[in-house]
Each structure stands twice: as structure tokens, then as C-alpha cells.
Amino acid sequence: MKKILLILLFFSSMSHTSDRTVVDIINEFELNHESNMSDSIFFSNLSTTNEITISYDTVDFISGNGTMDVTFSIGSADPNTGNWAGLNFTNNDGSRMDFSAAETLSVMLKVETPPNYPQYMSMRFMIIDKPVYYGFNEYWAGEDVLLIDQESDWMEVKIPLKPHRSTSLFPIIGSNINDGFNISPWWWNLQYNNWQLDLDRVGTYAIYVGTNGYGANVSTLPADSVKISLDYMTLKDSSGYEHIYNFNDQLDSVCLAPQEVRQELIETMIADLPEIPYIEIREGIIGDYMGVDSDEENYAMAHFLYFAPSNHDVVAVNGSWNDWNGTLWNMSNIPNTNFWFRPMVMPHTGRFLYTYWADGTYYDDPMNDISCMAWNYGITDQVSGPDYIIPPEWAYNDTIPHGSYFDTTFFSSTMDNSRNVTVYLPPNYEYTNNFYPVVVYQDGNRILPRAPENIFDNLIHDEKINPIIAVFIPPVNRNAEYRSYFQEDYTDFVIDDILGWAMNKYRILDGPENHANIGFSDGGCITIYQGLSRYDFFGKIGAFAPTINIAYNQMVQSLGNSVPELEIYMEGYWLDQTIWQGLAFRDTLISNGFNVTWNDFPDGHELCGAMGNQDLVLEQFFAYEELDVEDPKNPLPLQYTLHSPYPNPFNPVTTLSYDLPEDAMVNITVYNMVGRQVKTLISKQQTAGYKSVQWNATNNTGQPVSAGVYLYTIEAGEFRQTRKVVLLK
Known part of the structure; x- marks a missing residue:
């Protein structure tokens, strides 16, 4: 496997073109302007079947010092994941790139030698962002299944610098480069960060060619190859983007601070937060959920923040959103601290349970005592969106x-x-x-x-x-x-x-x-x-x-x-x-x-x-309605009856039951012991049947009454009866 490490140079102006839509030059792919790049096999278990070779031409599309020719040789493919090889481009000093000023990523491309099996081959452009320096990379891909199918002259490939959300089971292959960039699907087995395309913090951009699997029988395909020429990658079309300071900036500043002060900075930062996990409300957060009503939802960012009680190589957050399996939910650690962090897109009305996991043990969140109802079995806490309402x-x-x-x-x-x-x-x-x-x-x-x-x-x-x-x-x-x-x-x-x-x-x-x-x-x-x-x-x-x-x-x-x-x-x-x-x-x-x-x-x-x-x-x-719920085999009451109250004595509510053998105008009234009216409970026409009404120890104005003995009377047709009830306090 050939590995190439060169020096990356960026240019902020362009003297040899009149294209005023260009915001910045990313890469001219020229021999004397070589980039820091490495060839990469996306699925490492298939790495021995792939190879990338690079050469340079002296003639290019844009007048300059040449162009880069790349041959991607792809061997047999896995029927589920396919087989891919590509070039990764990064800054030599590890710093991140800023693509946020543009709306379009443009690259000049020429297909020199198309594949033998174009029906299986695709080209993929990738952006790998890192919103927090010590956080996980997040992979975004724009794919075109037709771009390299046949020999071509120079053509401009333009990809919108925007996230694309798809409910397709195979979101990458089900889209095209005109859609923008899709977040990596779960079967790539990559960690996620915050599900947002952070164009102002790009760690790597990459160009891949490969064979898609997705269930097709491609495992027996012979080796195939594609040769393309690359020239002049630019950012185009000003976006007018303005960075809005957010919590990731706070985390990032701690990551970039001297090691000896990081712990103190983190503890101060956490002490100032209103809640843990921290729910950050900001504009532009996009959700990627499968639901009939999910398109109408607003989203916040939930930041899981954890001080591990001891040293761990891996700490994960498990929860009801990942089937309690934190394999893809490892947290990030800031070196020289015991602090771990992980963001998650949180629906405004959402609510999830979670726990922390390390070395085979589940840990409760010591900074959060909110759980779902009165049960948690000692290991689960609750995180909820800003608009979540506990069911009354x-x-x-x-x-x-x-x-x-x-x-x-x-x-x-x-x-x-x-x-x-x-x-x-x-x-x-x-x-x-x-x-x-x-x-x-x-x-x-x-x-x-x-x-x-x-x-x-x-x-x-x-x-x-x-x-x-x-x-x-x-x-x-x-x-x-x-x-x-x-x-x-x-x-x-x-x-x-x-x-x-x-x-x-x-x-x-x-x-x-x-x-x-x-x-x-x-x-x-x-x-x-x-x-x-x-x-x-x-x-x-x-x-x-x-x-x-x-x-x-x-x-x-x-x-x-x-x-x-x-x-x-x-x-x-x-x-x-x-x-x-x-x-x-x-x-x-x-x-x-x-x-x-x-x-x-x-x-x-x-x-x-x-x-x-x-x-x-x-x-x-069983929506409420006045139903005849008596047993049809049993007759209606044979006579008017006012039953004893239950409970009696009572505090604060008692039930007064009565029987109506026929339809009647019913009045039930509560009096005190000197005969003054306290509360009218019923005053309406009712159908025959077995009835009841509650008294909550209040008067007609809704004020609580004092403890003591009360009388209640029923009047129904010619029937009248009075009973006593005792209120305790």
C-alpha cells in the first residue's frame, strides 16, 4: 500500500482566473503545490485488495503547473459494505479548515479511464468535520453513481455545502451530489459527534472511488480500476455565514488551553451551567429522525458532561435512543482531565433515559437526579428537551x-x-x-x-x-x-x-x-x-x-x-x-x-x-360518555335510595351514591349543622340508574370548609332523604 505525505499549501486569492464566484482556493492539485494527503482504505479488512497510484500532468484545465492523475484500483467487494479507496487531504499542522464562507464545493474532474463494471462503481466526496478539537470526527458523504461511468473531457463537479437528510435505508446511495452531504450511515461503524455539518471546522476532505455492496452479489467481481484527473478545487458562492458562539466553542477553548489549566477551566464552565445534561437552544440544528411527525419538530443540542470517578480508556453514554448499546456512543475525553463529553441532537419535545458505562459497569449521573416517574432501578437518569411536559x-x-x-x-x-x-x-x-x-x-x-x-x-x-x-x-x-x-x-x-x-x-x-x-x-x-x-x-x-x-x-x-x-x-x-x-x-x-x-x-x-x-x-x-353500563340482565333500581357516604369520616373527598328507578330532576345539596347551604353538588335532570357524586369539602365558592359534621340531602321527584357525613382535618 502506497502512502504519501506531502505539504499542504492554501491560497486565499486567485490571479489566474476571472471567476468572481470563487471564495477561496482549496487545492490546485499541482506538483509544486502538493497537499498533505494519504491514501485511505475505508474498510480496513479489505485494505489488501486496493491500491492508489498518483502521477502529475504538465497540462491542466486551469492554466498553471499541471494536474493530478489518480488511479483507484478496487478489488473484490464485501456484499454488505462494498469496497472503497480514496485520498484524504488534511492540514499538515492538524489545524481545521473553514468552508463556511461558501455554498458550493467545486472541483474540475476528467475521467481518463472508466471502470470495467460501471454499474457497480461510484464516486464519493467526503467532508470530515470536528466541531471540538478532542471530539470525534464526523463523516459526511456526497455520492454520484454515474459520474465516472464513461470517459469524459474536463467537467466541473459542484456539490452544495449543506447537509442532506434522507429517510432511505441506504441514504448515501439513494442520493446524488446535488443533494449535498449525507451523514455516515450506522453500518459504517463510525462514531458520531453532533449530527451537524460544521463547515467552519473541517478536519479532512476526501475523494473516494469504490464498489457499493448493499446486498448486491459483488463479492466475486474481478479487480477493477478508474483513472481520473483532478484540478482546481475551490469554494464558490458566498454564503454570508456568520459564526454564532455556542457551547462547542467553550469546549474547544478548553481543548486548546494549556494542559495544566484544563481541569480548572472545565469545572468552572460546568458550575455555570443551569442543568446537566446541558440543553443548548440555538438556531439551525437539524434532526435526522424517522417519524411521521418529525419534520415539524424543532431541535436543541443536549450535551452529556461527565466527570469519571476513576481512569478509564473508554466511557460511553447508553440510552433508550441507542437500545442501551453505547458501541457508537463513546464519549470524548479532554487529555489531562477526568472530563468526558458527548453531544446529541435533542427534539424539543423529546425525552430519553440514559446511563454512563465504563469497563463493564453502569454509572448514574451524579449531576442529574431527574428520572422517569418514581422508578429508575438506580441506574437511569432522564434528559428532556426544552418543551417536554411531564404528563399531568x-x-x-x-x-x-x-x-x-x-x-x-x-x-x-x-x-x-x-x-x-x-x-x-x-x-x-x-x-x-x-x-x-x-x-x-x-x-x-x-x-x-x-x-x-x-x-x-x-x-x-x-x-x-x-x-x-x-x-x-x-x-x-x-x-x-x-x-x-x-x-x-x-x-x-x-x-x-x-x-x-x-x-x-x-x-x-x-x-x-x-x-x-x-x-x-x-x-x-x-x-x-x-x-x-x-x-x-x-x-x-x-x-x-x-x-x-x-x-x-x-x-x-x-x-x-x-x-x-x-x-x-x-x-x-x-x-x-x-x-x-x-x-x-x-x-x-x-x-x-x-x-x-x-x-x-x-x-x-x-x-x-x-x-x-x-x-x-x-x-x-374508552372515551368518556354517559353510557348505560349496568348489566343488561339486571333491572334498574326498584326504588329511590341514598346510600351511606364513603369514606365516612373523610378527608378530603367522599363519594355519595344514590339510585334512581326512573328519570328525574335531581338536587343534592350539602348543609352545615345550623341549616345553612354549603354546596350544591347536583342540580340537573338525570336518567334512571345507579349514580354517584363526589364532594371535595369545598363550598359553592370553591373555598375549603372547616372540619365537622355536615348533612347532605337528595331531592328526586317526590323522593327526599338526608344523611350525615363527617369531615376530618
């Missing part, structure tokens, strides 16, 4: 009625295992004869620590959903029951044993339209399986980031024209690889006539995001 229904509200939990153990003889099942009953269940819809939650053991009762209680009290019964079922053999050989047995166990018992014990409405099944990740797989296989029982399916595969598409196809009356809610997350499968499966369902609602949000693959959107699925499935 998560909070416990001590001024409203609350539901209750009951546990029961079930044994499956088929699967030879047992599990503890938890049932949630809505507020005042024991004081009515109402029948309720039921929601089954897969992964019940993971969901219960997230306090779902707060969500139910708040949504019911705010009249956003009808009261529900919820059944939380934990897995025993999660993979087998949710994704593999126990799916059918587990489904029968859930429906026949657990829900069969629940429907006999509790007042649960019949009919699949009253039965919902909700799951996240693998739990989303089993909800879909149970919905498609047992739609006679489940009529509503909620699948959050399901880890589905082709088998579920086959289940849909096997139904043919017999599309069941299923209502399906699906949700995906922008920084979660399962969103690809989710979107594809959504399209399969819709094309086969299913009723599907899809939402996606700026989250990663973790349960907290799903819990934050339970209001969406529950309000869709």
Missing part, C-alpha cells in the same frame, strides 16, 4: 377518589408455571352495580411500578375515559410466551383461565368491543397475536413499539377477506429501530382493511415513553 396524569392527586388493587395467583398446567395477577378496580366500584370494560396489560410486573393507577384515577375523574377494570399479567417465560412456542398456550391461559375467572368475579362487560389488550415491545407482539387469533374476545389492541417480524404479516394475510372488527392503536418512537417494522406492519394492516391509528413520538425504546401516552390509547378505546 402521572401525578398522584389526593383530592380525587382512587381505585384499588387485588392480587391473585394463577397456575398454568400447560406451561407448568404460576404467576401473580393484579386487578385494578375503579373508584367506588364496591358502591355501584355498574359493569365495566376491561383492559389487559402485558408485562404487568414492569408496568405496576410505574403507578398506572394514577393514570386511571385521573382520567376517570377528569371524565376523559369511562371507568375501567385493568388486569396486569406478568410473563414467566417472556420470550416463549410473547414471541415463540408458548404464544398459543399463553393466549388460551390469559383468555380462558385469567379473564374467565375475572369475568365471573368482577362486573366486566361482555363483548370484544369492551375488551382491550395493551403491550409494549415484546408485549406488543403478544397483544397483536392475541388480537389477530382471538378477535372473538379482544376487540381493541394497543401495541407500543412492537418487536414484530414477518410472521405477523403472514397472520394478517391468512385472514383473507375476513377482516375482524378490530380497533388497533400502534405507536412508534423516532430513535427506536422497531419503528421501521412498525410502520411496515401498519401499512400491511391498512392495505388489508384494518382500522389502525398510528402515532410516533420523539422517544427511544423504553417503557416510560409508552406510559406517557396511555391517555391516548385509553381515550381512543
Whole structure:
């Protein structure tokens, strides 16, 4: 492998051209103006099959001292990544270049000898930026698949100096140089920095020729080669760019400071920040996320900043956006300090969980005590965008009625295992004869620590959903029951044993339209399986980031024209690889006539995001309306009744239940012990049925009342009755 190290010279003016669009000359590719360059094999495991040879002509396109001829010899290619070779150009002293004053990168190019297999060969121009001196390089590529296919005379190749965002699975090959520069895709196995094309801090520019893989059978191609001539690379078209000071500048200044003062500078800098991770709001940050609604999102920059407690060779930040795998999320260290840093593009409304990792150990962030809800298992912290709002229904509200939990153990003889099942009953269940819809939650053991009762209680009290019964079922053999050989047995166990018992014990409405099944990740797989296989029982399916595969598409196809009356809610997350499968499966369902609602949000693959959107699925499935939820087999109340309040004594809320055998004008009023009216609770026409109303110990003006004994009276038609209730404080 031939290596060439020469001296780089830059010229800021051009005396031998009248092209007034030129902003700066980058490289004239002449023998007496040689650049610091090295030939580079992009995929090192294939390096022995490539070679680059360089020569110089005395005649060039622009009058001067010649041009550079480069022959790229490419051997057999990997079917996934292809095979590439190229020239990297850098400053000899390691300083960075500034391309920000221009809008276009221009180079004169001539194809001397085209490849033998042009259908496989491409040319790639690359910019490698480094926004912080000791940060990671970030690779940006503009590719053209036709540029070197045939012999040509001199031509000007112009590439817009702008980032190009693509939702294509193969964003580089799916674009062309007119689009600008694409960030390196994940399968290149390169570190990322901040996902922004920092033209004012370019460390390297490069020219590559190679064979694309991307699944094509190119591994048996014989060696191929391309010879091109290069001349006169310039920056063109003034951009009017003005650098805006940002946090990277602060980090950069520390990197360039003398080693002995870096630690002190960093500690002072961190002490002045309002929060850790530091959320930087600035203009022009571009996101690169897969989501139906992601184009409308604004983006900030989240800076992960960590003082390692001991010396480490590698420190990474793992989180819900990278599947808790920090392989591509190593942090950068400033030498002579224990400080590590890593930026991330943060959606304004996004929220992620993260932890630090070093030497096989997870570390909590000592500068951040914010986690998702009340659970974090001791290792996860939360970072959120500037517009993220904590779902209000998560909070416990001590001024409203609350539901209750009951546990029961079930044994499956088929699967030879047992599990503890938890049932949630809505507020005042024991004081009515109402029948309720039921929601089954897969992964019940993971969901219960997230306090779902707060969500139910708040949504019911705010009249956003009808009261529900919820059944939380934990897995025993999660993979087998949710994704593999126990799916059918587990489904029968859930429906026949657990829900069969629940429907006999509790007042649960019949009919699949009253039965919902909700799951996240693998739990989303089993909800879909149970919905498609047992739609006679489940009529509503909620699948959050399901880890589905082709088998579920086959289940849909096997139904043919017999599309069941299923209502399906699906949700995906922008920084979660399962969103690809989710979107594809959504399209399969819709094309086969299913009723599907899809939402996606700026989250990663973790349960907290799903819990934050339970209001969406529950309000869709069981939106509040005055329903006749009494058992159709039971008659309406036979007489007017005012039941005893519960709880009594109370603080701060009590429930007053009553029965109406017929439609009536109802007035319920609270009085103090001297007969003065305190609060009118009900004054309206109501239909017959079993009713209830809450009193929160306030008067008609909303002010709290004092402790003591109160009377409440119901008037309905000719019926009148009074009871006592005691308020404690």
C-alpha cells in the first residue's frame, strides 16, 4: 500500500482566473503545490485488495503547473459494505479548515479511464468535520453513481455545502451530489459527534472511488480500476455565514488551553451551567429522525458532561435512543482531565433515559437526579428537551377518589408455571352495580411500578375515559410466551383461565368491543397475536413499539377477506429501530382493511415513553360518555335510595351514591349543622340508574370548609332523604 505525505499549501486569492464566484482556493492539485494527503482504505479488512497510484500532468484545465492523475484500483467487494479507496487531504499542522464562507464545493474532474463494471462503481466526496478539537470526527458523504461511468473531457463537479437528510435505508446511495452531504450511515461503524455539518471546522476532505455492496452479489467481481484527473478545487458562492458562539466553542477553548489549566477551566464552565445534561437552544440544528411527525419538530443540542470517578480508556453514554448499546456512543475525553463529553441532537419535545458505562459497569449521573416517574432501578437518569411536559396524569392527586388493587395467583398446567395477577378496580366500584370494560396489560410486573393507577384515577375523574377494570399479567417465560412456542398456550391461559375467572368475579362487560389488550415491545407482539387469533374476545389492541417480524404479516394475510372488527392503536418512537417494522406492519394492516391509528413520538425504546401516552390509547378505546353500563340482565333500581357516604369520616373527598328507578330532576345539596347551604353538588335532570357524586369539602365558592359534621340531602321527584357525613382535618 502506497502512502504519501506531502505539504499542504492554501491560497486565499486567485490571479489566474476571472471567476468572481470563487471564495477561496482549496487545492490546485499541482506538483509544486502538493497537499498533505494519504491514501485511505475505508474498510480496513479489505485494505489488501486496493491500491492508489498518483502521477502529475504538465497540462491542466486551469492554466498553471499541471494536474493530478489518480488511479483507484478496487478489488473484490464485501456484499454488505462494498469496497472503497480514496485520498484524504488534511492540514499538515492538524489545524481545521473553514468552508463556511461558501455554498458550493467545486472541483474540475476528467475521467481518463472508466471502470470495467460501471454499474457497480461510484464516486464519493467526503467532508470530515470536528466541531471540538478532542471530539470525534464526523463523516459526511456526497455520492454520484454515474459520474465516472464513461470517459469524459474536463467537467466541473459542484456539490452544495449543506447537509442532506434522507429517510432511505441506504441514504448515501439513494442520493446524488446535488443533494449535498449525507451523514455516515450506522453500518459504517463510525462514531458520531453532533449530527451537524460544521463547515467552519473541517478536519479532512476526501475523494473516494469504490464498489457499493448493499446486498448486491459483488463479492466475486474481478479487480477493477478508474483513472481520473483532478484540478482546481475551490469554494464558490458566498454564503454570508456568520459564526454564532455556542457551547462547542467553550469546549474547544478548553481543548486548546494549556494542559495544566484544563481541569480548572472545565469545572468552572460546568458550575455555570443551569442543568446537566446541558440543553443548548440555538438556531439551525437539524434532526435526522424517522417519524411521521418529525419534520415539524424543532431541535436543541443536549450535551452529556461527565466527570469519571476513576481512569478509564473508554466511557460511553447508553440510552433508550441507542437500545442501551453505547458501541457508537463513546464519549470524548479532554487529555489531562477526568472530563468526558458527548453531544446529541435533542427534539424539543423529546425525552430519553440514559446511563454512563465504563469497563463493564453502569454509572448514574451524579449531576442529574431527574428520572422517569418514581422508578429508575438506580441506574437511569432522564434528559428532556426544552418543551417536554411531564404528563399531568402521572401525578398522584389526593383530592380525587382512587381505585384499588387485588392480587391473585394463577397456575398454568400447560406451561407448568404460576404467576401473580393484579386487578385494578375503579373508584367506588364496591358502591355501584355498574359493569365495566376491561383492559389487559402485558408485562404487568414492569408496568405496576410505574403507578398506572394514577393514570386511571385521573382520567376517570377528569371524565376523559369511562371507568375501567385493568388486569396486569406478568410473563414467566417472556420470550416463549410473547414471541415463540408458548404464544398459543399463553393466549388460551390469559383468555380462558385469567379473564374467565375475572369475568365471573368482577362486573366486566361482555363483548370484544369492551375488551382491550395493551403491550409494549415484546408485549406488543403478544397483544397483536392475541388480537389477530382471538378477535372473538379482544376487540381493541394497543401495541407500543412492537418487536414484530414477518410472521405477523403472514397472520394478517391468512385472514383473507375476513377482516375482524378490530380497533388497533400502534405507536412508534423516532430513535427506536422497531419503528421501521412498525410502520411496515401498519401499512400491511391498512392495505388489508384494518382500522389502525398510528402515532410516533420523539422517544427511544423504553417503557416510560409508552406510559406517557396511555391517555391516548385509553381515550381512543374508552372515551368518556354517559353510557348505560349496568348489566343488561339486571333491572334498574326498584326504588329511590341514598346510600351511606364513603369514606365516612373523610378527608378530603367522599363519594355519595344514590339510585334512581326512573328519570328525574335531581338536587343534592350539602348543609352545615345550623341549616345553612354549603354546596350544591347536583342540580340537573338525570336518567334512571345507579349514580354517584363526589364532594371535595369545598363550598359553592370553591373555598375549603372547616372540619365537622355536615348533612347532605337528595331531592328526586317526590323522593327526599338526608344523611350525615363527617369531615376530618
